[in-house]
Amino acid sequence: MASIPFRQEAQAETAPQTPWVRSVASGAGVGLAAGMTMTATASAAAAYLARVVVTPVHEKRADVEILAVIQASRGQEVVLTSTPETIVSGTYGLHFDAGRGLAKIGEVTALEPKHGTVTRRVEEVVAGDLRAARRGWVSSGFHRDPGEAGYEFDEVTVGTPVGEAAAWYVPNGNPEGPLAERNIWAIMVHGRAGTRVEGIKALPAAQQLGLDSLLISYRNDGEAPAAPDGRYGLGMTEWEDVEAGIRYALDHGADEVLLFGWSMGGAICLQAADRSQLAPAVRGLVLTGPVIDWIDVLAHQARINRVPEPVGRMTRWLLSHPLGRRVTGLASPLDLKAMNWIDRADQLHTRTLILHSQDDETVPHGPSRDLAEKNGLVSFESFTQARHVKEWNHDPERWNGRVTSWVTDLFSEAEPGH
Known part of the structure; x- marks a missing residue:
C-alpha cells in the first residue's frame, strides 16, 4: 500500500507505491482541505474516498523516469529520478516497458539532490532492454516467479x-x-x-x-x-x-x-x-x-493527505454502515471494529x-x-x-x-x- 495503504503495495508486480488517497486528492482536488464548506461536497468526497479504498487496482503507474544507463568500473548502473521509493537502501525491482522488462537494482552509488537524481547499481537485467527504457516503477520484488529466484515450483x-x-x-x-x-x-x-x-x-x-x-x-x-x-x-x-x-x-x-x-x-x-x-x-x-x-490506517492516510477530518469520519461510516453499500459497491458493510x-x-x-x-x-x-x-x-x-x-x-x-x-x-x- 502507499498512502491509504493507500498505496499500492510493494512487490514485483506492484505499482510504484502510489498513494490511494494521494491519487484521490488529484482527482477530487487537494483544495478539499481549504475550501470545503458545503455538506454536499463533503459527502461526495467521502463517497469517492470510500470507493477508492475498496476498489481493486491492477494497473501500474510508471512514475520513475529512467534517465540513463551507464557502464561503471564495477558494472552497469542506472540513473533514476530521485523519489522516496528510489533512494531507499536495499535491493529492489525496476519494472519498465509496461511490466515486460525487469531489472534488479541495488546499492545507491550516487545521490544528487540538486539535480533530483539517484544512481543505483544494476545487479541483473532479468528481462527486456533497460537501455531503451524511459520510464518505470520500483517495487520490492525482483523475480517474476519462484523459478527465477532459484526454487523448484x-x-x-x-x-x-x-x-x-x-x-x-x-x-x-x-x-x-x-x-x-x-x-x-x-x-x-x-x-x-x-x-x-x-x-x-x-x-x-x-x-x-x-x-x-x-x-x-x-x-x-x-x-x-x-x-x-x-x-x-x-x-x-x-x-x-x-x-x-x-x-x-x-x-x-x-x-x-x-x-x-x-x-x-x-x-x-x-x-x-x-x-x-x-x-x-x-x-x-x-x-x-x-x-x-484499519480505523487507524484510514485516519492516518486522511491526515497525511490533508483530507478534512469530517470527510475521513464519513468515509469510515460509509464503509461500515449498510447504507453505504450503494456508494461503495460492497455486498456487505465492513466491520472495522472486528479488524x-x-x-x-x-x-x-x-x-x-x-x-x-x-x-x-x-x-x-x-x-x-x-x-x-x-x-x-x-x-x-x-x-x-x-x-x-x-x-x-x-x-x-x-x-x-x-x-x-x-x-x-x-x-x-x-x-x-x-
Whole structure:
C-alpha cells in the first residue's frame, strides 16, 4: 500500500507505491482541505474516498523516469529520478516497458539532490532492454516467479469460495532444515494491489527452516477470480481464500501451517486465524508491515493527505454502515471494529511475529508495537528506514534471521494444551 495503504503495495508486480488517497486528492482536488464548506461536497468526497479504498487496482503507474544507463568500473548502473521509493537502501525491482522488462537494482552509488537524481547499481537485467527504457516503477520484488529466484515450483490451483485461484507450491528443498520432518507448510499472503510474487521474499527463510510453501492468490487480486461485488473486503472476505489455502495444505500432507502476511495480507491472516474452522492448524503468524487496525490506517492516510477530518469520519461510516453499500459497491458493510486488534488484543490466541519499520509511511507501526505490548503472544521486531513492506529488501539478513529463530523457537515449545 502507499498512502491509504493507500498505496499500492510493494512487490514485483506492484505499482510504484502510489498513494490511494494521494491519487484521490488529484482527482477530487487537494483544495478539499481549504475550501470545503458545503455538506454536499463533503459527502461526495467521502463517497469517492470510500470507493477508492475498496476498489481493486491492477494497473501500474510508471512514475520513475529512467534517465540513463551507464557502464561503471564495477558494472552497469542506472540513473533514476530521485523519489522516496528510489533512494531507499536495499535491493529492489525496476519494472519498465509496461511490466515486460525487469531489472534488479541495488546499492545507491550516487545521490544528487540538486539535480533530483539517484544512481543505483544494476545487479541483473532479468528481462527486456533497460537501455531503451524511459520510464518505470520500483517495487520490492525482483523475480517474476519462484523459478527465477532459484526454487523448484509447481503451478497449482486452490479451490476457493469464488473459484479456482492460482498458487505456487514450492517444496522443501532442505532435508537438513530443523523442521524438515514436521510436515509444516508456510502459506504466503500478499498485500493490497499486489500478487503472490511478494511471498518469494520469504522463501529463503522457509527453505532454511525446511518448510514447504504455498504462495496464494485471492479474490480481486487480478490472478484469482473476482468476488461477486468486485470489491476488497480489507480482510473480512479474503480470509476465506486463505482458509482454502490452509485446506489445500492439509489435504496435501501438512500437519500444521504458518501464515505469512504483508500489509493488508497481515489483516487477512489475522482474520483467518480468528474466524476459520481450520484455525487450530495455524501454529503461528509472521506479519510484515501489517494492518493491525484499519480505523487507524484510514485516519492516518486522511491526515497525511490533508483530507478534512469530517470527510475521513464519513468515509469510515460509509464503509461500515449498510447504507453505504450503494456508494461503495460492497455486498456487505465492513466491520472495522472486528479488524481493530488493539481493542481485541486479548482475543488473539495465535503466536505472532510482527516485523515493522518505524518510518512506514503507509501503515503506521504504532499499532503493531502496541499489540505486542498488550498481548504476550505477540513478538515485535522494529526496523528503521525500510518504509512500507521493504523490511526484507532493506536488511534481508536481519529479516531472515529473526524469522528463522522465532519459528524455530515456536516449534521447540510444547504443543498447545500440553
